[in-house]
Amino acid sequence: MKTRDEHRAKLREIADYAFDHGRTAMEQAGIPMEFAAWSRETKLDFLIKCQDGFKLAQKLLIEEILYYQELQREVETQLKSYKTQRLKKEVKEATGQKALIEHRLLTLSHIADSIAWQLLRGQLHLARRLVLPSATTKFLVNSNIEHAIAAADKINENPLDFALISDITGYVGIGDLLIKHLTSVGIMELKEGNINDQLTEFFAELERENKPLEEVDLSSRFDSKTVKQVERMQRQKTRMSQAVQVMNTDIGIDPGTQKPIVVSTPTTLTERYFDELIQLQKQLKTQSWAYLLVEDCLYIGAYRDEAIAKGPFLIELLVKEKTKEYILIDWTSIIEQVSQPLFAKPLEPDFIIDIMTGKVKVIMALDINGLIQRFNDVGLQTRWMTTKETAKVKANDAYTPKSLVVFHNQGILMTEPDSEKSVMGWGVISRILYDNIKPTNVALSFLTAQKPSGASLK
Template identity: 25%
Template sequence: MLCCIDFVGKLSKSKEKNVEFISNVHIGFMKAQNLIIQNLLQLGKKRDTIKKLIKELNKQKASKESLEKSKYNLKVIEYKESVLRKIADTIAWQLLGFDRTIIRRLYSFTSQVEIFNSNLKHDLKVVEEIFNSDKTTFPLVNDITSFIQVGDLLVRELDSPDIKLIELKEGKVNDEIAKIVEEYEEIPCDRRLHYQLEDKDEKFKKQFNRYVKQKSTALNKAKIINTGSGTDEVTGLNIQTVKETFYTEHFDEVVASMMKEVDKRNYSLRTIDGCLIVGVYNTSKMSIHTGFDMWKESVGIDFPTIDLRSSVSSPLSYPLFLHPFSINDKVKLINGEKVIYMSLDIDKWLKMFEDKEVNVNILSKKQTARFNTTQVHSKVFEHKGQAIEIEYKNVKQMLSDGIFERMFNQFLRPSSAIEFFKYGHDKVGAFLESPLV
């Protein structure tokens, strides 16, 4: 009995420590969120001022020099905004458990929301209320991220595996609409709803429909994320997410050691899996473009050069701040004092597929163009204007930008990418062969 009590006591202490740890992490997240919002507001005002100045300079036919200077200042501000949103993404990725399936589902390919055009004051009031009531629950303001385009808040709770996407509305009209919707959800009655809306003007009805649509979208997304099944609102297709984990191999620790090496000799070079080259440079000490491009040419690589810093402007890319680099090195990467360049010998990589019994088919430029003109948000990867199709166990798949984003931004090993494809094709093949299909 004493052992039992002792065990329960240890469990209790363990839970207390977990609560304390999570609460402290969330306090840090909250401080970061507030700083991100403050800086985005300041930068937004500066950006608007510069845009007005550029418009005025164009009207006045000002000198090319003054116009270029203003355009450069605008680019600097936009880059700073992207960096801040990527810091917010760093919080979001952790709240979402680094699950790319969820992350992609929250992105709607719409334009970025200006936070000063949103109901920010009301949103922050709700955020404070949620956080102050329980610090193991974290409410993230979605509009400060690069990719969360559903709902106003993303809420994660310690004791719940579910993700909440909350729509926030303020004002008398929205309060009235919320009450009508709440009553309908409690006791669905179409006749009562008809009478409640019958005497309302068109403006109210439009606002009501917009409210219901936004809430429905958020609820549907949350349902798909939390249950792994549902209906895609864009395609209308049924979705079934496979709840399995495949552990990929990465070379982030290799790059981390290279970052330290450049403090001593200004550059560091590596080849990963015999096909992906990486160059880390101290830009204050040597010409980076020339050195890396010469290396590429010497080994016969004609693939584009990828700068890790370019991932900052890509909404769905893995946040640079999550890599195992020192804080000092992360700042230097953002400022351009250090750079990480990469490129891929794609012919060698495709040969690795074939060596693993995966068929590779290079589409013609005409086939590729036809395919990509019919796809709005899922264009396939092109190399020299040609798409690449792989086939394993009678399952075909077009290579998309996503796998290259993983290699260049998340440092996925090219060899592990192949194993990842094979694993996925194995699962699809087994599903298609099932007598239930």
């Protein structure tokens, strides 16, 4: 397996292609980075250079993912054998190696996720519509990766287009390709083989005749195996249609949960605590640890070298002195989240890669009682619910129990001045910890949210 330094170097190479290729190309051409002063032609040239970087990064990502997935299969086979032979030492070593490989795969998919983030113009609600629950690892050799590469390469021949292969990302579960055209984003499902050609024509026939699938006697036209494939393709088509509808209208059915969704748009400017993170980054250059407190409820510590081992314990001790209700995270976990990715933050590339690879630890602890107080301070009435109220909410089909923030069987109720109520979910916590939005600004976003036209149809 590659050393940590080799892996870090490869991550930096891929990241430079993905997120710095356009700027570098313009500087080499002697064009100042003054976007507002550029002509339309210069802006298009910059877009082309950025997407050239995406295309180069994608090729390297595929190579690295295939390399680590092959290692993963080998280690899993060894681990199974060691467990059968009850070789404790070997099981422990193989388990550690497996965890390291899985983490490195996550760092690679995080770069792909960051590319997707740019294609979606940083619109988190659109990214979340592309997520589908998946219990299995996406092994590229088991997918139609060659077909996907060929299709993406064909699309990518157009300098103004870019096709991102979904299977190299961590969260894009709808369609095989996420395609960025000049003014729009689309989803493409790839099919190959005679049966798929027949079924593609079958669905085209239904569209021409404007005939719902439910009115067709599938068993009279196809065998049982093909019927299942028809139903699977129909689900895929429905999910893609639902995703596109929400992307365009902010209203519709969530393709992941199959529940109605209305995406409200805050009218207040988003305020993030990026300056504080930059401060930690600077301090860590001359010392092994740094610490700060955001809005009296969010504790952040950054650690390197010998301080890494003690970091999580120190932050937890600090927050425990104030409250029993808190959430503690290692910020490295951001590579598994659908959130604003690390590469979208104004941090130095090497610092980002240090976080991704564990050379630097950033630990965050959120005081929930302090958060409730901050929300109340800006006018969003927030309180702990009773256990009875919480049980009633969990039984409501409008909520997914696991998505709710619950301590001691008590959820958190937020009431806006117009008496509209909502229960705090983990999305609120994610916006603070992973999107780095200030807690009070999260509350203000609820107070100033504007629903899209037609939201009453929900």
